[in-house]
Structure formats: structure tokens, C-alpha cells
Amino acid sequence: MVLPKAGTSAAAPSGDDAIQMNFGLDQARALLCGSGGAVNMAAASVDRHVAAGAGAHTALVCIGRHEERRSVSYAELAEMSDRAAAMLRGLGTRPGDVVAVLLGRGLDLYVAALGAWKVGAVFCPLFTSFGPGPLRSRLELAGARVLIAAEGAYQRKVAAYRDALAGLEHVLVIPEGESCEDGLADFRALIAAAPPAGAPAVTAAADPAFLHFTSGTTGTPKGAVHGHGAVLSHLATGRQVFGLSPDDVYWCTAEPGWITSTAYGLVAPLVAGCTVVVDEAGFDPRRWYDILKDERVSVWYTTPTCIRMMMRFGAALARSYRTNSLRLAASVGEPLSADAAHWGERTLGVPFLDTWWQTETGAIAIANRPSGAKPGSMGLPLPGIEAAVVTRQGKGVAAAADGVGELALKADLPSLFTAYVGDPERTRAAFADGWYLTGDLVRRDEDGYFWFVGRADDMIKTAAQTVGPFELESALLEHPAVAEIGVVGRPDPLVREVPVAFVALNPGFEEGEALRAELLTFARQELGAAIAPRDIHFVETMPKTSTGKILRRELKARAASEPADESGVVPPCPGHFDDE
Numbered sequence: 001m002v003l004p005k006a007g008t009s010a011a012a013p014s015g016d017d018a019i020q021m022n023f024g025l026d027q028a029r030a031l032l033c034g035s036g037g038a039v040n041m042a043a044a045s046v047d048r049h050v051a052a053g054a055g056a057h058t059a060l061v062c063i064g065r066h067e068e069r070r071s072v073s074y075a076e077l078a079e080m081s082d083r084a085a086a087m088l089r090g091l092g093t094r095p096g097d098v099v100a101v102l103l104g105r106g107l108d109l110y111v112a113a114l115g116a117w118k119v120g121a122v123f124c125p126l127f128t129s130f131g132p133g134p135l136r137s138r139l140e141l142a143g144a145r146v147l148i149a150a151e152g153a154y155q156r157k158v159a160a161y162r163d164a165l166a167g168l169e170h171v172l173v174i175p176e177g178e179s180c181e182d183g184l185a186d187f188r189a190l191i192a193a194a195p196p197a198g199a200p201a202v203t204a205a206a207d208p209a210f211l212h213f214t215s216g217t218t219g220t221p222k223g224a225v226h227g228h229g230a231v232l233s234h235l236a237t238g239r240q241v242f243g244l245s246p247d248d249v250y251w252c253t254a255e256p257g258w259i260t261s262t263a264y265g266l267v268a269p270l271v272a273g274c275t276v277v278v279d280e281a282g283f284d285p286r287r288w289y290d291i292l293k294d295e296r297v298s299v300w301y302t303t304p305t306c307i308r309m310m311m312r313f314g315a316a317l318a319r320s321y322r323t324n325s326l327r328l329a330a331s332v333g334e335p336l337s338a339d340a341a342h343w344g345e346r347t348l349g350v351p352f353l354d355t356w357w358q359t360e361t362g363a364i365a366i367a368n369r370p371s372g373a374k375p376g377s378m379g380l381p382l383p384g385i386e387a388a389v390v391t392r393q394g395k396g397v398a399a400a401a402d403g404v405g406e407l408a409l410k411a412d413l414p415s416l417f418t419a420y421v422g423d424p425e426r427t428r429a430a431f432a433d434g435w436y437l438t439g440d441l442v443r444r445d446e447d448g449y450f451w452f453v454g455r456a457d458d459m460i461k462t463a464a465q466t467v468g469p470f471e472l473e474s475a476l477l478e479h480p481a482v483a484e485i486g487v488v489g490r491p492d493p494l495v496r497e498v499p500v501a502f503v504a505l506n507p508g509f510e511e512g513e514a515l516r517a518e519l520l521t522f523a524r525q526e527l528g529a530a531i532a533p534r535d536i537h538f539v540e541t542m543p544k545t546s547t548g549k550i551l552r553r554e555l556k557a558r559a560a561s562e563p564a565d566e567s568g569v570v571p572p573c574p575g576h577f578d579d580e
């Protein structure tokens with residue numbers, strides 16, 4: 001079928017010299033690819049800067065929980081990741097093996113990712129805020145051969161079922177004390193003992209580099225696999241959206257586990273040669289303003305929920321920290337409302353831009369630019385990206401008739417996921433007629449700007465985190481009191497939605513505060529506080545379709561009619577959760 005001319009944008013912006021709309025994939029390819037198109041994420045992000053004589057430039061500034069500060073140069077990062085690669089190779093890690101990582105933001109995370117890429121292994125970071133249930137299902141699906149974890153998180157959330165993880169051969173930990181417990185290997189000690197030599201594996205653009213899980217409406221989580229070629233998109237979008245260069249001090253607040261942390265907390269700024277700020281602590285407005293100011297951050301990438309949380313602490317505080325270094329701020333994960341964008345601009349004194357992308361796209365696809373931004377919109381497609389508004393028709397797609405439809409992207413982006421791991425059927429279902437179907441409902445205005453309308457499915461967005469109701473429902477069904485359950489998102493002024501559960505009880509159980517508290521605790525322990533339902537409603541019978549499916553739409557309407565949570569409790573910050 002022929003779609004109307006897609007919303008491809010051509011015009012280069014004016015008004016911000018740093019933005020490089022003309023730097024596209026061809027330029028990225030010329031810089032990063034070797035003979036036969038070979039490209040390796042780690043070599044492109046780190047080693048090539050050292051080879052070009054920029055080894056002394058600061059790659060990372062890691063700020064510890066107690067504000068201890070450590071700078072790491074590109075040369076040091078190259079050497080550490082060489083050692084990590086040698087160590088992984090010594091353990092028998094082969095190209096294509098999955099190296100799962102359960103670490104918070106910090107130097108170890110960077111070394112683990114780069115080391116994995118240097119042996120051609122697949123880096124698979126997991127949310128430290130998740131409980132044992134979601135971690136187990138992801139580790140099983142990933143078929144990880146190596147797990148690198150903070151020792152405490154490993155002991156609390158993985159150790160109990162480690163033996164059931166068939167493919168897992170090595171657990172390397174960052175010890176909590178002087179040394180780790182028997183049976184575990186010390187990640188840092190192994191690296192220190194490894195030789196610093198060895199060329200990075202030669203990888204093709206399509207060879208798998210990272211694996212990120214995202215939630216499905218039904219069934220298991222979906223593990224989206226991305227190839228080494230995604231680094232081309234990261235370099236190009238880093239220039240087009242942020243204008244990144246080695247002069248920038250760049251800070252992305254996302255938590256590992258979320259693809260934003262890998263793509264824009266790690267690869268995009270490093271491949272551009274920036275200095276990357278890595279804050280190990282959780283959200284704290286004063287600390288965040290301090291970092292923006294003291295580290296002389298020039299580009300800041302965060303989430304709308306973070307902005308709303310900072311808004312709560314007032315404009316006066318923000319203004320007192322106003323810096324001269326910041327030149328651009330942007331957000332992702334949920335719509336950036338016009339009022340939040342304006343607040344950001346007024347208080348920080350720089351453009352505050354919305355960007356749109358998702359786990360599957362692997363890189364920013366649609367964004368506002370400093371000149372010509374439309375606050376409240378997602379922005380325009382980046383150069384070379386074709387976007388359309390469609391409806392699904394049989395096995396194909398057609399242009400949406402009434403202006404609102406599903407956002408589709410031409411499936412030729414190097415950063416686009418190559419498959420959902422072990423799930424060819426769901427992979428196939430995501431594509432039609434050469435388009436990738438995003439699951440987001442949007443409308444495009446007369447100027448070509450895209451506006452987010454909602455999800456086409458039942459996915460819940462809480463604090464920029466995508467949560468599948470099925471996973472939450474399955475966890476709570478394990479409790480003997482629960483006969484039936486439906487989880488939906490309740491609108492929330494701060495974090496957009498909070499998951500709430502409607503529960504029908506088994507005979508012999510009585511609804512009441514005691515059981516509600518027990519179920520909430522059960523859910524938090526199993527799922528982790530970041531995604532566990534925030535409230536439980538007991539119902540006599542569950543609303544159902546004629547075919548017996550739970551009518552989530554009706555539950556959503558009921559949830560929406562409740563008063564929002566005014567408890568004043570500040571939830572974990574989006575993409576910036578703390579391990580519990």
C-alpha cells in the first residue's frame with residue numbers, strides 16, 4: 001500500500017550551532033566502520049578516541065553516594081575494559097554469549113558493558129529495583145552465561161534460584177565488604193589480575209550487542225536484541241538532537257536496565273567523546289542541582305517525572321542554581337507537557353526538549369529541536385527517519401483515516417531491534433509492509449509534528465517505566481487469597497500512572513485492611529517497589545468480555561474516577577530508582 005508522504009524532516013534548524021542535523025548515518029559509518037562494515041560498540045565508543053590521541057580526555061566522572069568523586073580518562077577506560085574482556089574470555093565467554101549485569105550506575109557498569117562488547121558478548125543490564133520474580137524471568141529468557149552483580153542484590157534477589165538458571169556458569173560480584181562470600185568471584189579482583197592486552201572482537205553491524213527487556217501486555221517480558229550497528233544511530237542522534245562534542249559534559253539520569261541508560265547514558269556520549277557524569281545516588285533535588293552546577297553539565301537528559309518532581313521543590317531553588325554551562329536539556333519516557341517544558345526553560349534558562357523513542361527503536365527517532373520546538377509535542381522525525389500514522393489492516397497497514405493512529409517507522413534504522421529473544425512470533429507481529437509498528441497512538445499536525453495520544457495496548461507507564469499488567473497479575477496470583485486479578489494504571493499527577501490492582505478473592509478469605517496490606521507487601525517483595533501495585537481494590541466479580549477476558553477498560557475507568565494519591569509520598573524517581 002502507498003502511505004501518504006511520511007513525516008520525514010529535512011530542514012536543518014537554525015539558532016543552535018551545536019546541533020548538527022546534517023550529520024547522518026553515512027557520516028557515522030565513515031567514522032566508525034572498518035573494512036566490510038565491521039563495527040564494535042566498545043572500540044567505537046572508547047578505543048578510537050585513544051587511538052586518535054584523546055586518551056587523556058576525561059571519559060567519566062563518577063560521583064559516589066557520599067559525593068566522593070572519581071575521574072576516569074578514555075585511556076583508563078580502554079585499559080579497564082581490555083582487562084574485563086580478557087577476564088571474560090578467560091572464563092570461556094564467547095561471541096554471542098549473554099553477560100547479564102545487575103549493577104547500579106557506576107564505573108563497574110561501564111567496564112562490564114565495554115568488556116562484554118570487546119569479546120563480542122551481549123550486554124544485558126537488569127533493573128536493580130526489580131524484585132526476584134521479574135529478575136528471574138528475565139535471566140531465564142536471556143539465557144545468561146555470566147552474571148555480574150552487586151553482591152547484596154545477588155544474595156537477596158537471585159541466589160535462591162541460581163541453580164535453576166541452566167545456562168548460568170559464572171556469577172561475578174562486587175563484594176559488599178573486603179571480600180565476597182565463598183562460591184562467588186570478585187569482579188574487580190578478577191579484572192585487576194587480567195592482562196590489559198587483546199584487540200576487541202571484530203563484529204558486524206548485525207551481531208548482537210545488547211539485550212533490553214521491555215514489558216508485554218500479555219505473556220513473558222520481551223527481550224529486544226540490538227546489533228553493534230546501533231552505535232551509528234547513537235553517534236548520529238547524539239549530534240542531531242544534542243549536538244554532542246568532546247567539549248560537552250553530559251549527564252543522563254536513567255537507571256541501568258532501561259535502554260536510555262545504555263544508549264544515552266553510555267554509548268551516545270562516549271562515542272561523541274564527551275565527559276559523562278555518572279551519579280550513583282538516587283534522586284535528591286539539591287544534589288541534582290549541585291551536580292548540574294559543580295560539574296558544569298552542558299547537556300542534561302532526564303525524564304518528565306523527574307522534572308515534575310523538581311518542580312515540586314520550587315522555581316526559587318532551581319534559579320538559585322542556574323548555571324552558565326547548561327546549553328540543552330531534554331527528556332524521554334513519557335510526554336513532556338508544555339508546562340513542564342516551559343518550567344524547565346524558565347528556571348534553567350535553556351531549551352527543554354521532548355524526545356521520543358522506545359526500547360525497540362534503540363535510539364531517538366522523533367524529537368523537538370531548539371529552534372522550532374513545539375512544547376507538548378514529541379517533535380519531528382530525525383533526518384532519514386520515515387514515520388507514519390497507520391492502522392493495522394489484516395497483515396498490512398493503511399494510512400489512519402481520522403488523523404489518530406499507530407505510529408509506524410520505516411524498518412531500516414540501524415538501531416532498530418533485530419528480534420525479541422526466543423520469540424519469533426512476537427517479532428513478526430511487530431512488523432508489517434516494511435514498517436515497524438510501535439504500539440503508540442499518535443497524531444501528526446499540519447506542520448508534521450507528532451503528538452502522543454496514548455498506548456494502543458494496556459501497558460502502564462509509571463515514572464517513565466513501562467510496566468506490563470500481565471507480569472504484575474501473575475505475581476499476585478501466586479498468593480493463595482487471589483482468585484482473579486486485573487491490574488491497570490490510575491492517572492497520577494506526578495508519575496503519570498500508578499499500577500493499581502482489582503482483586504477477587506478465593507473462598508475463605510475476607511477482604512479488609514489486613515489482607516490489603518499483606519497483598520501489597522507480598523507484591524513489593526516479589527516485584528520490587530518500583531513496579532508493584534500501589535493499591536488494591538477488592539471486587540465481588542471481575543468485569544469480563546463475552547469471551548471471558550478481563551475488561552481492563554472498565555477497571556481503568558473505575559481507577560480513574562478515584563481521587564489521585566495525595567499522600568505526598570514521593571515515589572522512586574523514574575529511571576532513577578534505588579535498589580531496595
Ligand code: AMP
Nearest residue numbers: 332333334335355356357358359452466
Ligand atoms: P520504553 O521502551 O520502556 O523506553 O518505553 C517506550 C514507551 O514510552 C513508548 O512506546 C511510549 O509509549 C513512551 N514514550 C517514550 N518517550 C515518549 C515521549 N516523548 N512522549 C510520549 N511517550 C513516550
